[in-house]
Amino acid sequence: MTDTNEGTVATIIERYQGDSGMLIPMMQDIQTECGYLPQAELKELSSGLAVPLADVYSVATFYSSFRLMPKGDHTIQLCMGTVCFLKGAGKISEAIQREFQLVPGETSPDGKFTFSPVNCVGACALAPVMVVDGQYHGGLTVDSAVELLDKIAEGDKSTEDAQAGGGKKK
Amino acid sequence: MSTVGTKFDSAEDLRQYRAHLLAQYDPAARRVRVCLGTGCTAKGSAKVMERFCRAAEEFGQESLVVQAKSTGCHGFCERGPIVVVDPGNVFYENVNEEDVPEIWRESVIGGRVVERLLYKDEASGETATTPKEIPFYSAQQRIVLAHNGVIDPTSIEEYVAGGGYAALAKVLGSKASRMEPEEVIEEVARSGLRGRGGGGFLTGRKWRSARDAHGQPKYTIANGDEGDPGAFMDRSLMEGDPHAVLEGMIIGAYAIGSSRGYVYVRNEYPMAVKHLTMAINAAREFGLLGQNILGSGFSFDVRINRGAGAFVCGESTALMASLEGRVGEPRAKYIHTVESGLDGKPSLLNNVETWANVPPIILNGADWFASFGTEKSKGTKVFSLVGKVKNTGLVEVPMGMTLRQIIFDIGGGIPDGKAFKAVQTGGPSGGCIPAECLDEPVDFDRLAELGSMMGSGGMIVMDEDTCMVHVARYFVAFLKDESCGKCTPCREGIAQMLDILTRITKGEGREGDIDTLETLGTLLEDTALCALGKTAAYPVLSTLRCFRDEYQTHIREKRCPAKECPGLFQYQIDVDLCTGCGVCRKKCPVQAITGERKKPHTIDWKTCTGCGTCFDVCPFSAVVKV
Structure with a gap:
């Protein structure tokens, strides 16, 4: 996908009346549209706003919610806040990294999961917490976290199978 | 409630509208309130809500008015999903989808109480019907959280009916009764309100400086970039009572003469963004934001900016840099932001909870507010009581309550019969307070004297199984990741501290490490650019002060007394229990465990990596730490 979505960036710039102070909201909108911040879009944004590309990239790399690579089918936000940490988020992190070949901040080799540990999702009463595709899962254990992701991966597989070959079972 | 097209031209309009809403209110109507705060939603309250809504729709009796509505966070997240039935304020906990038909039939329609879903006191076995009978709530004093769990945060009508925007109406009033900006500032100053975001600066004084500052436009900003891990009170306020934050901001903007406002919300809080957006749109529609508010001639509008995931943006100058579209690096504050902030213009920034305190202060008066709290810390504070404590959730208490009252009376103490070890307040910039200080009153100054701070109000309880070196390392690792990198002491100093703490927790600590940590900590305090850097070493310094022997045992004996640091203790199988x-x-990932079926197993220490999986999975608690 090297083509830029014609007009996306222009529309976004217009949405904020070309105000370069709104650079961050514009980049958030691009990420919502594209799933990440593609190089071509950032270049277009830089020239459209007359903001040096270096500045655009400094913002893109400073803030942790911006991604420069496409994201996987599912986004995992594992809370690493103090309470989750006290209640074993570290072990959960190790286990899911091991089981699903995840690297913090990156997408798994099969493109299934993007793994982003976050500093606190603000649901401390439920610790340890993991947010998968916007859904909060609290009170996790190492086992239940792995199980949850297994189920999600399997769910995808069965839908794919169903679409590909009329629902044949493995 | 049909209210589309209502636009208030005067404070009197608003008063009449409220009277109209109250006249419509049927106290005999059966209402069921379902908490849709983040905690309860994670436990499935959205589905509970759906079923109640369906039941309400299908209900055919015209003689009885029934209503199902969603509310913001009740605070008692531990027991969610929470459902409350009116009339009677009957409080049900841990409600799931299957419980809905019974609650609907018995409680909502039948007016009887479903005993099995009531709160039950662990010690006495007695049940409580209303929140007031539950210890978690009875000791609280809710001013800021008064509307949370009661009103539907997406409905401006409910906010107005509950007395919302009455403070604004009092300020902007009719010509004869209008409060002058100076009077508003005086009222806030006299109340003794201090910033709830962490600094504890006197709010009235800040407002006065912003009013006196030269330059236009002036900006009014709400800091909702709640970055402290372990704190979620601002989230609950923005989600559960967004109009209160807006009302406070409008009053503040009037007081300092500002026409533009921003709410800066953390990226991780999508529901807060949604509810604030709805609130802003509704307020505009009703003429409470925009041109000529309530016919007073005063104009003000607000927009929302989402953060992009940087802890440092909770710092005022960094937040403003982010609002300008730049990386969130703080600047030295020789000139305060009230004089030169966003775009170099006078900017008044207050925390979300501070803003939410403003309407009740204006409405009930400074003296009323100052009647709560201690000499120099007035009013209440919302704490997120979390960690190793039975009743986790949000609690609002008068300043000056002791730590013991909060943790044991409201929080119910430590679960699983463990001993209390320390409580961490103030987020990564705060400190750990040991058991000896449990009877200390909680206010801004006393916490600072104890080597911690109020911060935004996180209160993380730790039990005997928590290793304080491990905790200190956690905070330093957090801050190393979040340091913006602008000033050398913070960027390099924290990295050095992390390196040392990592070695200590791995059993590679050396004599002299403690001295180096203290030197680095003091250096940071003296030389870092912003408040976050200056306080970055507090978790280390405070644990060194109160738990120095734990550091020494790690370094000298290569042993972790709390048995938490992997490698500094061993897992063993109790043959009697196995x-x-x-x-x-x-389950062992490295095949370190051997044994025949139905015979006690053993762990091979040489292969064991200390991951603790066996400890977690053993159904008989036969794996022990030694």
Whole structure:
């Protein structure tokens, strides 16, 4: 996908009346549209706003919610806040990294999961917490976290199978 | 409630509208309130809500008015999903989808109480019907959280009916009764309100400086970039009572003469963004934001900016840099932001909870507010009581309540019969307070004297199984990741501290490490650019002060007394308890466990990596730490 979505960036710039102070909201909108911040879009944004590309990239790399690579089918936000940490988020992190070949901040080799540990999702009463595709899962254990992701991966597989070959079972 | 097209031209309009809403209110109507705060939603309250809504729709009796509505966070997240039935304020906990028909039939329609879903006191076994009878709520004093769990945060009508925007109406009033900006500032100053975001600066004084500052436009900003891990009170306010934050901001903007406002919300809080957006749109529609508010001639509008995931943006100058579209690096504050902030213009920034305190202060008066709290810390504070404590959730208490009252009376103490070890307040910039200080009153100054701080109000309880060196390392690792990198002491100093703490927790600590940590900590305090850097070493310094022997045991004996640091203690199988079920053997990632079926197993210490999987999975608690 090297083509830029014609007009996306222009529309976004217009949405904020070309105000370069709104650079961050514009980049958030691009990420919502594209799933990440593609190089071509950032270049277009830089020239459209007359903001040096270096500045655009400094913002893109400073803030942790911006991604420069496409994201996987599912986004995992594992809370690493103090309470989750006290209640074993570290072990959960190790286990899911091991089981699903995840690297913090990156997408798994099969493109299934993007793994982003976050500093606190603000649901401390439920610790340890993991947010998968916007859904909060609290009170996790190492086992239940792995199980949850297994189920999600399997769910995808069965839908794919169903679409590909009329629902044949493995 | 049909209210589309209502636009208030005067404070009197608003008063009449409220009277109209109250006249419509049927106290005999059956209402069921479902908490849709983040905690309860995670436990499935959205589905509970759906079923109640369906039941309400299908209900055919015209003689009885029934209504199902969603509310913001009740605070008692531990027991969610929470459902409350009116009339009677009957409080049900841990409600799931299957419970809905019974609650609907018995409680909502039948007016009877469903005993099995009531709160039950663990010690006495007695049940409580209303929140007031539950210890978690009875000791609280809710001013800021008064509307949370009561009103539907997406409905401006409910906010107005509950007395919302009455403070604004009092300020902007009719010509004869209008409060002058100076009077508003005086009222806030006299109340003794201090910033709830962490600094504890006197709010009235800040407002006065912003009013006196030269330059236009002036900006009014709400800091909702709640970055402290372990704190979620601002989230609950923005989600559960967004109009209160807006009303406070409008009053503040009037007081300092500002026409533009921003709410800066953390990226991780999508529901807060949604509810604030709805609130802003509704307020505009009703003429409470925009041109000529309530016919007073005063104009003000607000927009929302989402953060992009940087802890440092909770710092005022960094937040403003982010609002300008730049990286969130703080600047030195020789000139305060009230004089030169966003775009170099006078900017008044207050925390979300501070803003939410403003309407009740204006409405009930400074003296009323100052009647709560201690000499120099007035009013209440919302704390997120979390960690190793039975009743986790949000609590609002008068300043000056002791730590023991908060943790044991409201929080119910430590679960699983463990001993209390320390409580961490103030987020990564705060400190750990040991058991000896449990009877200290909680206010801004006393916490600072104890080597911690109020911060935004996180209160993380730790039990005997928590290793304080490990905790200190956690905070330093957090801050190393979040340091913006602008000033050398913070960027390099924290990295050095992390390196040392990592070695200590791995059993590679050396004599002299403690001295180096203290030197680095003091250096940071003296030389870092912003408040976050200056306080970055507090978790280390405070644990060194109160738990120095724990550091020494790690360094000298290569042992972790709390048995938490992997490698500094060992897992062993208690042969008397082991049934030989084999679960641990199957789960061990490095095949360190051997044993025949139905016979006690053993762990090979040489292969064991100390990951603790066996400890977690053993159904008989036969794996012990030694």
